[in-house]
Amino acid sequence: MMTASTGSLADRTLRLLRRPVLRRLAQAFFVAFLLMVFAFLLIRLIPGDPAMILLGDQATEEDVIAYRKLLGIDGSIPSQFGRYVSNMARGDFGVSIRSREPVLSIVQKRLPVSLWLTVTTIFMTVLLALPLGVAAALYRRTWFGHAFQIGASVLVATPVFFSGLVLILLFAVQINLAPIAGYHAGFPANLYYLWLPALTINFVLAPVLARILQSSIVETSSEEFVEAAIIRGTQGWRFYWRYLLRPSLAPTIAALGYFAATVVSYAVIIEIIFNLPGIGMTLVDAVRNRDYPLVQGIVFLSGLLVVGLTFMADLVNGWLDPRAKIR
Amino acid sequence: MTPGTAAVSPVGRLRQVELRRRWRQLNAESRWGLVILAFILMLSVFVPLLSSNDAYEFVDLPLQPPSAALPFGSDHLGRDLLVRVFAAARLDIALAILGVSVPIVIGTFIGTLAGTTRNPIAETVWDGLVNALTAFPEIILVLGIVAMVGADIRGLLIAIWISRWAQYARIARAKSLALRDAEFVQAAQVLGYSQLRILIRHIMPNVFSEALAYALSDFIFIIVIIGGLSFLGLGVTPPTPEWGAMLAEGRLYLRTEPWLILFPGFFLSLTASGVALLARGLERISRGEDD
Secondary structure, eight states: OOTTTTSOHHHHHHHHHHSHHHHHHHHHHHHHHHHHHHHHHHHHTSSSOHHHHHHOTTOOHHHHHHHHHHHTOOSOHHHHHHHHHHHHHTTOOOBOTTTOOBHHHHHHHHHHHHHHHHHHHHHHHHHHHHHHHHHHHHTTTSHHHHHHHHHHHHHHHSOHHHHHHHHIIIIIIISOSSOSSOOOOSHHHHHHHHHHHHHHHHHHHHHHHHHHHHHHHHHHHTSHHHHHHHHHTOOHHHIIIIIIIHHHHHHHHHHHHHHHHHHHHHHHHHHHHTTOOSHHHHHHHHHHTTOHHHHHHHHHHHHHHHHHHHHHHHHHHHHHOGGGTOO | OOOSHHHHSHHHHHHHHHHHHHHHHSOHHHHHHHHHHHHHHHHHHHHHHHOSSOTTSBOSSTTOOOOSSSTTOBOTTSBBHHHHHHHHHHHHHHHHHHHHHHHHHHHHHHHHHHHHOOOHHHHHHHHHHHHHHHHSOHHHHHHHHHHHHOSSHHHHHHHHHHHHHHHHHHHHHHHHHHHTTSHHHHHHHHTTOOHHHIIIIIIHHHHHHHHHHHHHHHHHHHHHHHHHHHHTTSSSOTTSOOHHHHHHHHGGGTTTOTHHHHHHHHHHHHHHHHHHHHHHHHHHHHTTOOO
C-alpha cells in the first residue's frame, strides 16, 4: 500500500477511499461532521430570535444578551461555529436551559437506560428470530410458512406505540407480569422493567430478522453441498447445523448490528410509552420544552452513537461476507 | 361484475376484462392488501358522510362503552369514536400520501439529474452527500427538524419531506445511469430536444415505476411516523382527529376504557398492514416467485 505512493495526494487519498473499510470510515466521519453541522444549525435556523422566544416579550435587554450567550448565539456565525467545535472537542455541549445542568452529564445519566434497552432487545431478537426463521424455512410450503409470511407483514406494519399499549394492557393490567411504567437501575432487577419494552420492539424486529434468516436458509438449501450432504446420508443435528444453519448465518448476524442502531431510534417512542428515563425520553421532553442546547447535544451524541453502531455493523458485515466488501 | 352503464358500452366491457385479468395475476398477499385498503377507504369516505354525528361534537356522556347507538363508544369528551376514527383515517391517509408524493418527485428529479450529468465533480459531491443522508439516523433527523420548524402539521410534513427524498434520489440515479445511453434517449438528442425535456419527458417516466415500488413501503414508514410524532404531541394535536393523537389521549384510560386505544390503533395497523401486504405481494410477483 505504501510503496504505491507515486501519485499525487489526491490520487493516494482516492485509492485509499476505494479500500472498503477506510471508505466506510471516511463516510462515517463525514456523516458525523454533517450531524455536527445539523446540530449547529438547529438553533440558528429557528425563525425569529430563540432568546426572545424563550424569554417572552417582557425580557430586558440584558436578559436577552445573557441568554444569547448561554445559547452560544452571540457574535458572527463563523466565530459561533469555531466556538461550538472547540467546545465540543473539550466535551462541553452547553447547559440545559431547564435544569441548568451540563448537557453531557444529563446524557451520561440517561444513556445507560437506553443501552440496557438495546442490549435486552437484541438478545430477545435472537431468541425469537432463530427458531422462527428456521421453522419458517423448513415448513415454508405448509400453512405455517404462509401464516409466517402474512403475520410478519402485519407485525412489521403495526406501529410500536400501538402494540406497546396492547402489551401493557395484556401483561401489566390484566395479569401482573410487568410494571405499567417506570424503571430501576441495577442489572438483574432492571430486566423486570425492560422485558415488555424489548418485546414491543421485537414485534417489529424479530419478524424482520426471521425473514432474513428464512430467505438465506432457503438460498443455502439449493446449494450443491447441501445436496451432496443429503446424498451422503448426513442426518439429524449435524445436517441442520453444519449444512443449513451455519452457512446461512452471515446476513443474520450482520443485520443484528444494524438493528442495534435501529433500537436507538425506536427508543424515542418506546421510552415515552413505558416511562423509561432514557435518552429518547429526554430528547422528546427537550423538543417539547424548546430546550435547544439539550436538543442540540442529544441530536449530536445519539446520532454519533447510531453512526458508530452502523459502522461497526458494516465492519462485521464485510468480515463475514466477502461479497459485501465490494459494492 | 356489477351491472351498470360501464358494462354496457364495449369500452367499459373491455376495461372490465382487463381489470379481471390483472386481478387474476395477483397473488394472495397483494389481493388481501387491496381488499383491506378498499375496505378502509370506503369506510373513511362513508362513515363521516352518513353518520349524523360530527367528529368534534359532544354526542353522549364521556367514556361510554360500545353500544348499538355508538358502535365504538364515546371518548373522554363524549364524542362519537366511530366518526373520529374514520375522520382520522382520512387525515392520516391524506397526510401520508402528501408525505410520500413530495419526496418522490423531488428525489426522482434530483436523482435523474445526477444520473444523467457527466460532470465528475457533481458525481463526487453527490456520492458523499446522498450516501451520508441515507446513513443519517432517521428519527433523530425528523425530531431535530420538528424542533426547528415547529411541532405541528407543517413541521411534520417539512420534516418528512426533508428526510425522505434521498432514498428516491438514490434509486433514480441508479436507474438513469443505465438509461442515459439508451437508444431512445440518443434518438431524442438527435431530434434536438432540450436537455430538460429529455430529462422530464423521456427519462423520468422510466425511472418513476421503480420509485413507485419503493413508495409503497415508504408509505408505511411515513404513516407510522405521522402517528408516532402526533402520539408524542409533536405533530397533529387534539382536538383534530388523528390516530396517533387519539392513542395518546386514550392511553390515559387504558386501565378502564381500553376501546379508546383499541379502535384507532387497530385501524392504523390495518391500514399499514394492507399497504405492507400489497407491497410484499407485488415485490414477490416482480421477483417471479409464485404463491
